[in-house]
Amino acid sequence: EAQVTQNPRYLITVTGKKLTVTCSQNMNHEYMSWYRQDPGLGLRQIYYSMNVEVTDKGDVPEGYKVSRKEKRNFPLILESPSPNQTSLYFCASSSYLAGGTDTQYFGPGTRLTVL
Amino acid sequence: GNSVTQMEGPVTLSEEAFLTINCTYTATGYPSLFWYVQYPGEGLQLLLKATKADDKGSNKGFEATYRKETTSFHLEKGSVQVSDSAVYFCALKITGKLIFGQGTTLQVKP
Numbered sequence: 001e002a003q004v005t006q007n008p009r010y011l012i013t014v015t016g017k018k019l020t021v022t023c024s025q026n027m028n029h030e031y032m033s034w035y036r037q038d039p040g041l042g043l044r045q046i047y048y049s050m051n052v053e054v055t056d057k058g059d060v061p062e063g064y065k066v067s068r069k070e071k072r073n074f075p076l077i078l079e080s081p082s083p084n085q086t087s088l089y090f091c092a093s094s095s096y097l098a099g100g101t102d103t104q105y106f107g108p109g110t111r112l113t114v115l
Numbered sequence: 116g117n118s119v120t121q122m123e124g125p126v127t128l129s130e131e132a133f134l135t136i137n138c139t140y141t142a143t144g145y146p147s148l149f150w151y152v153q154y155p156g157e158g159l160q161l162l163l164k165a166t167k168a169d170d171k172g173s174n175k176g177f178e179a180t181y182r183k184e185t186t187s188f189h190l191e192k193g194s195v196q197v198s199d200s201a202v203y204f205c206a207l208k209i210t211g212k213l214i215f216g217q218g219t220t221l222q223v224k225p
Contacts, residue, residue: 004158033213042119042204042217043159058212090158092213104213106151106158 002027004107006091012113013081021076021110023091031094032074033058033104034066036087043090049074081114088112117142121205121216128195128223136190136219138179138205146207148172148181148188153202153218162190162203195223 004025013019025032033048035058045058049068063085065077074093078085091107122137140146147166151159163172168183177192188205200223205216 035215040217042215044215045212048212092159103161103164104159106160108158 002105004091004093004105006089006107006110008110009108010111012115014115015082016080019078019081019112021078021089021091021112023074023076023107024072025074025091025093025105026072027093027095027105028071029093029095029105030071031104032068033092034064034074034076035090035092036060037090037109038087046076046089081112083114086112086114117146117207117209117212117214119205119207119214119216121203121219123219125220125222128221130197130223130225131194132223134190134192134195134199134221136203136205136221138188138190138216140186140188140205140207142186142207142209144209146209148179149206149208149213150177150179150188150190151204151206151215153204155201159204195221197223197225199223 007022030051034046035043037043044060046064047066049055052071055066089110092104094104118141120139149164150162152162153159163174165172165181171180179188179190202218202220204218
């Protein structure tokens with residue numbers, strides 16, 4: 001089954017304690033992306049990756065890191081989480097084509113609470 | 116800059132009512148337009164899309180037409196069901212980037 005998986009689904013942590021949210025896709029997609037969803041703000045892009053070893057900042061990258069060492073995995077790293085990073089996080093992937101006709105597939109989401 | 120504006124929710128309808136969720140966009144260039152749906156506790160799923168002006172996207176009884184002259188992509192359905200209760204996101208994609216509206220919550224009552 002084609003899917004994007006995220007782990008963990010729920011996480012409660014404390015300020016400053018480093019954490020990683022994993023994302024994996026089994027569709028051989030080139031493009032992967034992280035979003036955060038906050039009430040009234042919709043989804044905002046954090047980072048994206050066009051392919052292995054190619055990453056770039058989205059609209060709200062501050063406080064986050066990513067890496068893309070393998071095509072299927074795109075972990076999101078919070079080196080020193082703060083309460084304003086409490087949010088619902090989604091990973092997505094797609095087959096990148098010039099012209100913008102591709103479809104993004106979303107993971108189930110990770111609800112993060114930073115105390 | 117590029118942006119998407121959706122009508123504020125929540126929208127509450129009775130079963131079998133007609134649905135319209137308004138979406139307008141601002142974009143430099145020629146974006147593709149999308150509607151995504153998020154059911155409770157789940158990630159977003161693509162509902163429909165249109166890639167050029169006057170295209171109509173449709174799926175599961177939902178429709179939306181890409182109107183370049185009014186920069187709009189309104190979502191419609193003739194007869195909603197309780198199972199359509201969800202959050203609906205309008206989005207545009209340009210230069211490889213997907214930009215979402217703030218989402219509109221739809222609640223359908225029996």
